[in-house]
Amino acid sequence: MAELTLKSVGKTYAGGVDAVTDVNIDIKDGEFIVLVGPSGCGKSTLLRMVAGLETVTRGDVHIGGRRVNDLDPAERDIAMVFQNYALYPHMSVRDNMAYGLKNRGESKAVIEERVAEAARMLELGQYLDRKPRALSGGQRQRVAMGRAIVRQPKAFLFDEPLSNLDAKLRVSMRMEIRKLQQRLGTTSLYVTHDQLEAMTLADRLVVLNGGRVEQIGAPLEVYRKPASTFVASFIGAPAMSLLDAQIEGGQLLLAGQALAGVGIAPGPVTLGLRAEDLRIVANGLRMRVEYVEELGAQRIVHGMVGDQAVAVIDQHDTPLGPDVRIAVDPTRLHLFDARSGRRMETRLHRVAEPAQ
Amino acid sequence: MQKIKPFDHLILILGVLFLCAPVVMALMSSTHAAIDIHSNGLSLLPGGNGIETYTKVLTHRGGFTGDVTGLLMLRNSLIMGLGFAVGKIALSMMAAYALVYFRFRFATLLFWAIFATLLLPLEVRIMPSYQVMSELHLLNTYTGLIVPLLASATGTFFFRQFFRSVPDELLEAARIDGAGPVKFFIDILVPLSKTMMAAIFIIMFIYGWNQYLWPLLMTTDESFYTLMRGIKSILQVWVGSQIPDYNEAFALAVLAMVPPVAVVVIFQRMFIKGLTESDK
Numbered sequence: 001m002a003e004l005t006l007k008s009v010g011k012t013y014a015g016g017v018d019a020v021t022d023v024n025i026d027i028k029d030g031e032f033i034v035l036v037g038p039s040g041c042g043k044s045t046l047l048r049m050v051a052g053l054e055t056v057t058r059g060d061v062h063i064g065g066r067r068v069n070d071l072d073p074a075e076r077d078i079a080m081v082f083q084n085y086a087l088y089p090h091m092s093v094r095d096n097m098a099y100g101l102k103n104r105g106e107s108k109a110v111i112e113e114r115v116a117e118a119a120r121m122l123e124l125g126q127y128l129d130r131k132p133r134a135l136s137g138g139q140r141q142r143v144a145m146g147r148a149i150v151r152q153p154k155a156f157l158f159d160e161p162l163s164n165l166d167a168k169l170r171v172s173m174r175m176e177i178r179k180l181q182q183r184l185g186t187t188s189l190y191v192t193h194d195q196l197e198a199m200t201l202a203d204r205l206v207v208l209n210g211g212r213v214e215q216i217g218a219p220l221e222v223y224r225k226p227a228s229t230f231v232a233s234f235i236g237a238p239a240m241s242l243l244d245a246q247i248e249g250g251q252l253l254l255a256g257q258a259l260a261g262v263g264i265a266p267g268p269v270t271l272g273l274r275a276e277d278l279r280i281v282a283n284g285l286r287m288r289v290e291y292v293e294e295l296g297a298q299r300i301v302h303g304m305v306g307d308q309a310v311a312v313i314d315q316h317d318t319p320l321g322p323d324v325r326i327a328v329d330p331t332r333l334h335l336f337d338a339r340s341g342r343r344m345e346t347r348l349h350r351v352a353e354p355a356q
Numbered sequence: 357m358q359k360i361k362p363f364d365h366l367i368l369i370l371g372v373l374f375l376c377a378p379v380v381m382a383l384m385s386s387t388h389a390a391i392d393i394h395s396n397g398l399s400l401l402p403g404g405n406g407i408e409t410y411t412k413v414l415t416h417r418g419g420f421t422g423d424v425t426g427l428l429m430l431r432n433s434l435i436m437g438l439g440f441a442v443g444k445i446a447l448s449m450m451a452a453y454a455l456v457y458f459r460f461r462f463a464t465l466l467f468w469a470i471f472a473t474l475l476l477p478l479e480v481r482i483m484p485s486y487q488v489m490s491e492l493h494l495l496n497t498y499t500g501l502i503v504p505l506l507a508s509a510t511g512t513f514f515f516r517q518f519f520r521s522v523p524d525e526l527l528e529a530a531r532i533d534g535a536g537p538v539k540f541f542i543d544i545l546v547p548l549s550k551t552m553m554a555a556i557f558i559i560m561f562i563y564g565w566n567q568y569l570w571p572l573l574m575t576t577d578e579s580f581y582t583l584m585r586g587i588k589s590i591l592q593v594w595v596g597s598q599i600p601d602y603n604e605a606f607a608l609a610v611l612a613m614v615p616p617v618a619v620v621v622i623f624q625r626m627f628i629k630g631l632t633e634s635d636k
Contacts, residue, residue: 053528074534086525090547099543100533147533
């Protein structure tokens with residue numbers, strides 16, 4: 001158990017490709033941090049730099065106060081869980097878990113005790129003498145976690161560990177990982193491209209884009225106050241609708257209608273609308289319905305306001321006409337700079353309902 | 357149920373006969389007396405001389421020195437075959453390991469250089485090889501017989517392809533588990549390559565077993581006679597009115613077949629696995 005610090009970490013591959021640029025993260029002892037972003041955003045590279053599988057081009061990585069840039073993976077006292085499990089196919093579950101300890105020269109008694117403890121925790125007791133190929137995907141993933149646990153490392157590193165599992169198993173394994181981590185209290189760094197996984201697991205999220213940190217924060221904070229249009233569109237499902245809007249005369253105009261009063265200089269802005277903040281009402285913005293996704297508990301109505309796509313979550317199941325009217329609470333609007341995409345903090349207030 | 361088609365079976369049976377007949381003929385002929393074979397030709401039915409012939413072949417002291425028995429030749433052939441197979445596997449595995457897992461300059465170039473030697477058969481380089489061995493005073497030794505032919509492009513190539521199919525994560529997991537290069541090789545790669553090793557063992561054992569030209573050149577001492585040379589020397593006595601001991605030649609040929617067949621039978625299942633599937 002230890003805190004983990006990344007100080008302006010960067011990675012440039014041979015050939016001059018910048019995979020990761022200037023990443024600063026302070027991870028507290030026992031914290032569960034999720035690195036999330038689309039494929040190619042550098043999240044795996046970052047994790048592998050912490051693990052020591054990639055060299056660090058710039059900056060420093062500290063684990064438990066010790067600079068580990070030049071240490072071998074084995075000396076960093078970390079354990080890693082891989083997407084394809086990476087179990088040793090010719091070893092039994094027991095040997096798979098014991099291998100790392102054996103290499104460290106632990107005594108037989110200690111190894112046996114730790115393996116038994118991990119097996120009990122992960123309910124793997126009856127599989128200890130099986131080979132990995134005789135296990136299901138979920139069980140293999142558990143063995144991979146067992147291999148990490150027995151080492152009692154300073155930090156767990158997870159590289160998309162659930163991506164190879166089917167949807168249902170993913171949800172239950174997600175819970176297991178979280179419970180396990182809370183019980184062990186081991187600092188964890190978890191990489192995923194699945195924003196739902198990220199939201200549900202993380203103490204804090206790190207949203208990465210193009211090798212840069214877009215935002216670091218608690219899941220709800222990131223959800224409620226996305227720092228950029230990228231974060232806004234990446235976190236949350238359905239994605240936040242981003243629309244081109246105008247500010248004129250202290251009013252926010254979308255498709256010619258005033259939505260709110262603002263204190264920002266006139267000009268184009270990007271307006272973000274969460275689907276659940278929009279309501280279908282009698283009077284409001286006109287939206288042409290394109291198609292409806294029925295989810296049972298709710299439905300997602302996709303449509304066009306002017307020529308821009310918007311999604312609305314609707315709790316009712318009354319049939320919809322070709323056109324609906326939608327409205328939104330001004331305090332729930334998100335404004336982003338039209339050019340940089342960064343969030344604009346401003347107070348928005350209600351304007352008089354436009355006349356029909 | 358599939359309908360039985362007589363014509364298909366006929367073709368298959370003919371094929372089996374075509375492949376098996378020479379072997380059966382050799383086996384059966386070896387149980388006849390030499391004169392019998394000389395006057396009546398090969399035979400498909402057992403004769404009455406089997407036990408004598410085989411006993412003689414295995415224990416009769418022949419050659420110029422009168423020390424060469426069939427058992428000695430069998431032993432020499434086995435040493436050649438096993439030495440080749442084990443040595444080639446060990447060497448080519450290590451070479452492939454270096455080529456695949458270590459980043460060093462000219463690795464690809466080196467690989468292609470090794471690969472290119474596949475194009476050169478033994479006969480092409482036999483003179484220089486002989487000279488080197490002669491200057492090292494390794495003529496008439498097992499070392500001289502085996503070592504010069506150990507470098508194997510085929511083996512290196514097979515193992516390289518196999519190692520490349522091993523997922524990188526396995527190496528990374530091992531690194532995190534604290535396994536260095538040697539440990540990773542011995543603990544992970546070698547056990548994973550078992551089927552591959554079996555396949556190459558078969559190929560290389562038979563290759564070594566069947567060597568004829570190289571032992572012929574390398575050894576003048578009769579105690580290094582291999583079975584292949586033994587068969588040849590029996591047939592070489594055709595001078596004057598001497599009748600070659602056909603039966604003995606056949607008996608030796610049959611004996612020479614047994615170990616390779618045994619190796620194939622034992623390793624067959626692994627062999628097929630090794631060639632067709634790469635372990636997950």
